Amino acid sequence: MGKVAIVTGGAKGIGASISYTLGKRGYSVVIADVDEEAGLYRLEQFHKENIDSLFVRTDVSSETDVKNLMDEVYKRYGRIDVLINNAGIGFSGRSIEEQTLEEWRKIIDTNLTGTWLCSKYVINYMKRNKERGGVIINIASTRALQSEPNTEPYSASKGGIVALTHSLAVSLSKYNIRVIAVSPGWIDTSRWQYPPKESRLTNLDHKQHLTRRVGIPEDISSIVLFLVSDEASWISGVNFVIDGGMTVRMIYLDENVIRDSLSILLDDEELSGLLIKLVEKAKSDKDSVKRLLNSLVRDRGDIY
Template identity: 35%
Template sequence: MYLEKFKLSGKTAFITGGGQGIGLACAEALAEAGAKVIIGDRDSKVADSAKASLKAKGFDIETAIMDVTDTKRVAEVAADLVARHGKVDILVNNAGIARSETPAETVTDEHWLNVIDVNLNGTFWCCREFGKHMLKARSGAIVNVGSMSGFIVNKPQEQCFYNASKAGVHHLTKSLAAEWGARGVRVNAVAPTYIDTPLNAFVKSTPKMYDAWIGGTPMARMGQVEEIASVVLFLASEAASLMTGSIVLVDGGYTCW
């Protein structure tokens, strides 16, 4: 009875930025649970390679080339998927970017706007466009990928733009959960610590940052993409049927100290 709740047979799931890293692991997790998975990514080569790697593991997924900052394209993809699959049950807003360490007083307009545009605006555009269809169906689960940095400021980090964008994602999650909770759509977020992906290669190559972070983590190790994907699977599934507006920290204990 309990394991059944994690199964996603008959469900359709769309994952933004699913071509690599955490998004690709989420695609595999949801496909393994039985969902029809569509990966959205802005680079067709990245999306094709993700599709091929999952095909080699026995999963037949689709891809959609889209940029989450392009509201017209986001709406088009949502409408197309609903037209072809009848519904989209699960949306994972994973697409996100980081930029190298930059002291706040030197952050340019372009730098600030770029990060906010992808991480916060892009998440909202996708929630809005896919959410419209979910509300009509009175059913849906949205999982936003926030960050531990949306709760706390890592020492000695200079990432005000990233931290602010992810804090925005967390509060957006709660706001939408409150608005849509009675209408069948759950909205939750996962908030990871540093995970071993291309996004934060700069952390690994900066001893000052890497040592401070490992030293500040009770579990004293880097996270792996599968450790985020399994939490996303839980939040997307019926196993989390009473959860909405939750921001689930997956941080190896970093925020305990």
């Protein structure tokens, strides 16, 4: 029998792509997801492509569900080689003054505690063959390293996953279990949703990345595929940031940033140049520029 991988949150988004990639490379894949409809949809897709797969409805914040997941998988396959801790939920976007304790607990319980629970209960099965061991991949986020406003519960959960990763790596090395974190940046998961969606990204979304595009789930799947392989056997306890270069790019708000942003947004060098000239004129004569723009808006009501 080939290797067996469990992917939490494996029915949609990055998790679904990871499940598919591992399955096409010969892994038996267990999709663990709280969304039963999406899970069964993904299971049907995989079976059509001859991927040996199993769906187990699992709420990773529930200790009972997690124990049942591990037991079912081992009962079915007699081994567990890989655990991908991918299940997670987002944030409301409300300010910290408006965030509730219930929201905080739900996000921490799913994203961080869920990762801890799944790791805790998979160990017993991975360590049964010390020579073979196993690999745990924790899907964190660049939000562990940088933030936008009003992301406190999510950022805290992902930062916790990065710290949990190196702690687990040290503790589990005696069982030949490697533990690694992967922190995706901006990933367009449209095609891997249930049902699949059309991407609505703009030119500005793509070109602000050093790689000139927003990531796709396959960008994460490809590195996960490598990290769980024997070729990566010397890698453990680290966090891989996969974000198109966004976290290394220092951005200061100045005229050059504005000029570049207009050029990307409008995709018209002449128009962006004219707007920059208008901005320059407004520095010394705001009233004239206001009159000009008000006149333009009045004459062209369709601008609104």
